[in-house]
Amino acid sequence: MTARIIDGKAFAETLRGRVAQEVTRLKDGLGVTPGLAVVLVGDDPASHVYVRNKHKATVEAGMQSFEHRLAEDTTEQELMGLIDQLNADPEVHGILVQLPLPDHLDSDLVINAIDPSKDVDGFHISNVGLLGTGQKSMVPCTPLGCLLMLRDVHDSLSGLNAVVIGRSNIVGKPMAQLLLGESCTVTIAHSRTKDLAEVVRGADIVVAAVGRPKMVPGDWIKPGATVIDVGINRIDAPEKGLREDGTVKTRLVGDVDFDSCAEVAGAITPVPGGVGPMTIACLLANTVTACCRANGFPEPEGLAV
């Protein structure tokens, strides 16, 4: 079998188009422009790229983008002061603090200072609790993107066996909650799971979010299963040659071994071009949802769960 490749880039483009339509509806209907504030602390090069891409996508969707780039040595007090200011700003409907934060800052403290109704990352403890109890919440962007793609592949997810590999607060745990909400039978596997291969072999849906390059080989995959690869790992690619400074060029790979898994799976997301682009599209969708909720405006269908 050769798997259907789930094109996350195309999926994200469609979703961003829907978001842009909803932005127009909000502007015309209410005279309100959804606004997203992104806070970046420090010099992490990948985070700088993600924040730049978020700004571009926000503006392209017709929303207001407020970027706050703070120095690496920003104090907790300074950061909390900015969060208070954004919480109180009526033009800001969504607030996101780019992770990881520098080590001297306590990310739990910072995230829990965000007004939960503006927490478009869905990481605030109130949103975590609401999601865990099946109530309306802000849903973390990466798991939301995975779920939207899974719903497109399957007519119904009900009763399917889903294995989520990884138990992070950002992806693994919320992903498991979302799948449970779809009436899947959910297993969360992790570094201590016994006989991981056998656990994965029982899965109709595999979501890999461990951060280990190509960890899942094709012979772990049940024929026809759907494989969602959340991993974004940069590895050396000597086949691409050297950079001008003499270092080896690199390439991105996921947590699953794409070639061998694609031979067995029914559908699979690539890396790059799978889950990653959906993360930013879902951030825009969450900002529109937050803006609608803040203004008592009907929420668009299909942008939230």
Ligand SMILES: Nc1nc2c(c(=O)[nH]1)N[C@@H](CN(C=O)c1ccc(C(=O)N[C@@H](CCC(=O)O)C(=O)O)cc1)CN2
């Ligand atoms: N506050 C948050 N911080 C972080 C999150 C998050 O959801 N909220 N997620 C990641 C980073 N991230 C967004 O912030 C993100 C990662 C990757 C992509 C993406 O589109 N990846 C591309 C490849 C990009 C490349 O070439 O390097 C792909 O997979 O095709 C988007 C967003 C950690 N921090």
